Amino acid sequence: MCTGQEERVEELRDTHRLESKSQSDLIERLRKQSEETEALLKASHSSETTNKESTDKLQSEISSLQAGLEKQRGTVKDEEEKRTKAIALLKTVRQKLVKAERERDDVTKEVNELKEKDKADKTRERVEKIRMQNEIEQANLEREKAVSGLRTQFDKEVALLKDKQEKEIQALKGQFESEAAATKVCFACCLHIPVDHMFAV
Numbered sequence: 044m045c046t047g048q049e050e051r052v053e054e055l056r057d058t059h060r061l062e063s064k065s066q067s068d069l070i071e072r073l074r075k076q077s078e079e080t081e082a083l084l085k086a087s088h089s090s091e092t093t094n095k096e097s098t099d100k101l102q103s104e105i106s107s108l109q110a111g112l113e114k115q116r117g118t119v120k121d122e123e124e125k126r127t128k129a130i131a132l133l134k135t136v137r138q139k140l141v142k143a144e145r146e147r148d149d150v151t152k153e154v155n156e157l158k159e160k161d162k163a164d165k166t167r168e169r170v171e172k173i174r175m176q177n178e179i180e181q182a183n184l185e186r187e188k189a190v191s192g193l194r195t196q197f198d199k200e201v202a203l204l205k206d207k208q209e210k211e212i213q214a215l216k217g218q219f220e221s222e223a224a225a226t227k228v229c230f231a232c233c234l235h236i237p238v239d240h241m242f243a244v
Contacts, residue, residue: 052140055133066122073115080108 083105 052136055129055136058129066126069119069122073119076112080112
């Protein structure tokens with residue numbers, strides 16, 4: 044968009060230069076014609092003693108030159124108006140170009156600010172993620188350590204309980220065997236059966 048505006052401004056400048064050169068050339072021609080007219084007028088005044096026909100001819104030429112001069116003055120005026128309009132248009136285009144460049148700079152600044160903010164946010168998120176990962180790893184280590192301690196304690200308690208149960212079972216078994224033997228002896232005595240026969244298969 045800015046490139047198009049710059050090309051348009053450059054075209055207007057070229058047009059303005061061409062018009063200025065054309066006006067300068069036109070003014071120079073008018074000046075020469077004016078000088079020629081003045082010279083002719085002086086010549087006509089110096090030759091007032093000549094015959095009337097020559098005077099009328101000169102007067103006709105003078106009138107023609109004056110008409111041409113007026114026409115050229117009108118042309119110069121039109122060219123000057125065109126030049127004024129071209130300058131006004133050039134100023135308007137320049138103002139629009141400056142405004143567009145300012146808006147472009149504002150947008151560029153805003154985009155850069157958003158990029159910096161996004162970069163800062165990503166950096167902050169990355170740091171936060173690393174911190175949370177470290178906390179999770181630390182928590183996992185502590186949990187594994189606690190689980191390992193509980194497992195060791197549990198294994199010790201199970202071993203102690205198992206040993207205690209085995210001892211109690213052995214004690215009960217011995218007590219049961221002693222009571223069974225005593226019961227058999229008592230029963231044999233009551234029936235008058237030899238104890239050896241009670242244990243015989």
